[in-house]
Amino acid sequence: MTTFIHRRTGVSELNDLIRSAPPEIVQLGDDHRRSLAARFRAVPSNGHRRIDSWNVERAGQPAHAFRWSPATARRTLGNAALRRMLRDPLCSVIDAINREIDDQLMRDVAGYAQRGSMASWFATLHQSELALVKADAANWTLQMHEIALSIEDQWSVCASDAFYDVARARTTLRGRRDLEVVLEDRCVLLRIRSGSPGKSSGPGLRSDLTIATLAHPQGIAPARMIGLWPESGVCLGVDGTMSDLRAGARDLVRTAVAQQRYHQSIAA
Amino acid sequence: MPTLSESHRNVMEALRGDRKRRPRVDTSSAAGLRAMLEDGIFEFWTDAPEPPLIVRASSLRNVKDTTDIALSNHARLRGVLVHELVRLFSVGAEISSAFDDAFRAWQLETVAGELFDYAQRLDGDDLARLATDVMSHYVTLSRALGVIPATFQPRSAVRASVMMHGGTIVLRDVIDLMVGTTLGEVASVALFDVTTSPLGTGAERSMRYHALVQTLRSGVVPLRTSVFSSATGEMWTLDVDGELLRRSVNDVLDVLRAMVKHA
Structure with missing residues (x-):
């Protein structure tokens, strides 16, 4: 059973959401990494694949060519x-x-x-x-x-996004993160977003959570991944549970499959 | 009843006011306003429309009071360019040529759309007319705005999109300039809207709407809301309080009733 929490972005609501993160620490082991790599390797790729939560939210649909703005x-x-x-x-x-x-x-x-x-x-x-x-x-x-x-616990601005190269699958996963809040032995990650959350925001957050866990040297999952949409005054959260990590990994692989299908249809 | 004070010479002075007289920050009214809106919507709502109904500040202006000239592409493009100038002012940019700088800035983030096509079709005479028009608004604006200190934490083109009634209604807004912070013991957020039209009754409703949407979005009641006309140099400022916000809730409900009736 995956988790999904919805709150307003008030000061007390945000701090409650951070502090109520589950105390259990979940860890991804080598078996998990091998299993994920095998699934990605099973999806043919024309070149090097890059997948992030935006691709997951768009269900693998090809985006417009990137341009700086x-x-x-x-x-x-x-x-x-x-x-x-x-x-x-x-x-x-x-x-x-x-x-x-x-x-x-x-x-x-x-x-x-x-x-x-x-x-x-x-x-x-x-x-x-x-x-x-x-x-x-x-x-x-x-x-x-x-x-x-407005965060009452110790926080820092993340130095970079989380990147994870899937072994021998020509795939790089990128997980976005903006703020890290440290709660004793665990951490909560925050991501600031523009606009309003949509129906696919939950899977997007779950993929960010999974990539952050894979990028961690010991594979330790953040206790919670929180997405903030200040324009709408809304924040959503997903917990770092094994079922959420599995759902995030499944969405990433599905996105790779969808991307491949789009490439094939364009080539045809 | 809040009062309208006219023709401030210094915009920042009017926006920030006397620091010692600022009220304590109000973080409790937002939930009540949201409930008022939801209850009001429930009274006349029938079916969920698809796509959702979108309310903007422009929806609250009385269209009958607006002349056709103000809705023309020329006027809209002038408005967009003056807004770009406000954005450049907010970061203390040196503006050498108001029209060229605003036009360049606008084209950096706009690559398509009705106004973009219109701008592409303008000939030399039209461009010269538009440049003169923008320049006159720039002079009025720059004299009133002056330098915006970085300590006021100015933010430009602040967007808000508040979903109501299960996402079937969206209150959208863009505030041209916002100064202050929602954190702190006393209220300090001041909202500043720029219009290239003369101020009318619709402008007052827009000011209230900006305050309401900002309250719903951030959960904190702003200190002040104001509107400045770069056509006349006139500025209206209102202190935000419970009565002003309740009036705005009624304005929004009136607009929604009309939208549902005509849907």
């Missing part, structure tokens, strides 16, 4: 700016974002930025376009900071 850059830029603000409390949001953008531009000038990267995209932008990117990132950072400050 203020909306696609705001999370990366905003999270980095928040980390910078936490290191230097005197730094304002706009200063932090400006410094992050300066760093990215420096990488481009130094030749370290790859073609198509955020840094190389910044280098092509006019000042007014860059200002719009800053405005979107500022919204994200302030929102994240407000949510983080």
Whole structure:
């Protein structure tokens, strides 16, 4: 039986949701990893496969070609700016974002930025376009900071998303995560989302939960994965139970199968 | 009854007000307002429509009071570009050419749509007319707004989408500029809306609607809601209280009744 919790994003509701995370610690072992790899290997692939919760929520439907925009850059830029603000409390949001953008531009000038990267995209932008990117990132950072400050337990901004390479299956799984809350011997992960949750948000959160567990060196599952939709004032949660992890893994494999079918239909 | 105060010279001063006189933050009213809305909807609701009914701030403006010119593509595009300028102001961007900067910024996030097609079809004369129009609104706006301090935590184009009645009704809103934070002992969130039309009775309803949706979304009652006309330089500001929010609930119920009647 999988879990699914729905709450408003008030300060007390969010803290209750974090603290009521199940105390049991669930762990994925080598057998689980081998079994998952075998299932992915059984799905033929034309090239290297990348699957994340967005693919799961879209049931493997091919998305539009990725292009950088203020909306696609705001999370990366905003999270980095928040980390910078936490290191230097005197730094304002706009200063932090400006410094992050300066760093990215420096990488481009130094030749370290790859073609198509955020840094190389910044280098092509006019000042007014860059200002719009800053405005979107500022919204994200302030929102994240407000949510983080409302958490009563120890929290940190995640340094990166969770990545897991499935052995010999040419598949990389990417689990998104923004904040990590530490509760004694276990942790709760939070993910901030735009818009409103849809019918497939639960499977999306479960896949993020599964990928975070697979990416953990000891395979320890987060006690709870919480998705926050501040625009709607809603948060949803899934628990780190074995049935939720299995459901998340099943959704990931199904997405790989659906992707393959779409590729075949396009090729035909 | 909240009062409307007109023609502030400094927008930020009007938005933030006297810090010592701010009320304690209200986190308890949101649940009551939601219940009022749900009860009101239940009284006249018949069947769940598909797709869901969407209420926006524009739904609350009296369309009869709006001239056709204000609904034209030219006016809508001007409005969009002025909103882009507010976004650029919020991060302290230096604006060298109001129209060019706003147009570039808008095109960065807009790649299709009716207005996009309209903008592509504009010839040199139309573009020059639009640029002059945007410039005049920019001058009024920049004089009123001045510099927005980063310590006010300005956020631009803040979106909200609150689902009601099991998701069959969605209250959508975009607030042009929001300053302050929902955390803290006293209320500090101020909402600022910019319109390129002169202010009318519809603007007052929009101000209330912004406050209501922000309350439902965040669970915290904002301090103040205001609207600024870049056409006339006039600004209205209302302190948000229970009565204002209840009036907005009634406004929304009236709009929903009309929508159900005409559905």
